[in-house]
Amino acid sequence: xxxxxxxxxxxxxxxxxxxxxxxxxxxxxxxxxxxxxxxxxxxxxxxxxxxxxxxxxxxxxxxxxxxxxxxxxxxxxxxxxxxxxxxxxxxxxxxxxxxxxxxxxxxxxxxxxxxxxxxxxxxxxxxxxxxxxxxxxxxxxxxxxxxxxxxxxxxxxxxxxxxxxxxxxxxxxxxxxxxxxxxxxxxxxxxxxxxxxxxxxxxxxxxxxxxxxxxxxxxxxxxxxxxxxxxxxxxxxxxxxxxxxxxxxxx
Numbered sequence: 001x002x003x004x005x006x007x008x009x010x011x012x013x014x015x016x017x018x019x020x021x022x023x024x025x026x027x028x029x030x031x032x033x034x035x036x037x038x039x040x041x042x043x044x045x046x047x048x049x050x051x052x053x054x055x056x057x058x059x060x061x062x063x064x065x066x067x068x069x070x071x072x073x074x075x076x077x078x079x080x081x082x083x084x085x086x087x088x089x090x091x092x093x094x095x096x097x098x099x100x101x102x103x104x105x106x107x108x109x110x111x112x113x114x115x116x117x118x119x120x121x122x123x124x125x126x127x128x129x130x131x132x133x134x135x136x137x138x139x140x141x142x143x144x145x146x147x148x149x150x151x152x153x154x155x156x157x158x159x160x161x162x163x164x165x166x167x168x169x170x171x172x173x174x175x176x177x178x179x180x181x182x183x184x185x186x187x188x189x190x191x192x193x194x195x196x197x198x199x200x201x202x203x204x205x206x207x208x209x210x211x212x213x214x215x216x217x218x219x220x221x222x223x224x225x226x227x228x229x230x231x232x233x234x235x236x237x238x239x240x241x242x243x244x245x246x247x248x249x250x251x
Contacts, residue, residue: 034070037069039251040067040250042065042249044247045244047245061077061079062077063076071118071119072115072118075115075116077110079136081108082107085104099147100147102145103142104176114185121190126193127190139155140176140178142158154216157176158172158173159173159175161173183209185240186205188204189246200247207240210233211234
C-alpha cells in the first residue's frame with residue numbers, strides 16, 4: 001500500500017507541476033496536448049504494486065494506436081514468443097552404452113485489433129471507449145530419442161515420471177499445451193497528458209475469451225501408441241483490470 005500511495009503521489013505531483021509550468025501558455029495560446037490525425041502512440045505498463053515495468057499489459061503485448069482523427073484511433077496489439085530447449089546424454093562405450101536426447105519448442109503468436117472513440121474531456125484528459133478482437137495461437141512439440149526409439153509429440157511437451165510401487169509404473173503427463181484462443185473485449189479508459197504528447201492512463205475491459213486446446217499426438221518408432229484423450233476447452237466472461245498504469249507517448 002505504501003508503494004502504491006507513493007506512485008499515485010508521484011503521478012499527481014508530475015501532473016500539477018506540468019500544469020503549473022504551462023498555465024500561462026494555456027491561457028494565451030491554448031496549446032494542443034492531445035494527438036492529432038495521422039499520429040501514432042505507444043506505451044509501457046508500470047505496476048506500482050510490485051515495482052515492475054513491462055510491455056503494455058499482463059500478456060506482454062506491444063501496443064500501438066493510429067489516430068485517424070483527433071478523436072478516433074485504431075488499436076493494434078501484438079505478442080510473440082518462442083521457447084526452445086535441447087539436451088543430450090550418451091555413453092557409446094562398454095556393454096551399458098546408451099544415448100538419450102530431446103528437443104522441446106513452443107511458439108506463441110497473438111494479435112489484438114480494435115478501435116477507440118475519444119471524448120472531449122479537458123485540455124489534458126482524454127476519456128475513451130472501444131473494442132478489441134483477440135486471436136492467439138500456441139504450438140508445441142517435443143522430440144525424444146532414447147537408444148533406437150524415437151518419439152515425436154505434437155501439441156504439448158511430455159513429462160515422464162514413475163510410480164513408487166514395485167515394479168514402478170511409467171506415468172506420462174503433458175505440459176506446455178498448445179491452444180487457439182479468440183475473444184472480444186469492450187474497453188474503457190483514459191489518457192491524461194502531463195506534457196505535449198506524453199501521457200499516463202488506465203484501462204479496464206469487459207468481454208469473453210474461448211480457448212480450444214490442441215489435440216496431443218504421440219508417435220513412437222517401435223510401437224503403436226494410443227494417443228491420450230485430451231480434448232478440452234475453457235471459456236471466460238466478465239470484467240478484467242489491466243495490470244497497472246499505462247505510460248506512453250505520441251509520435
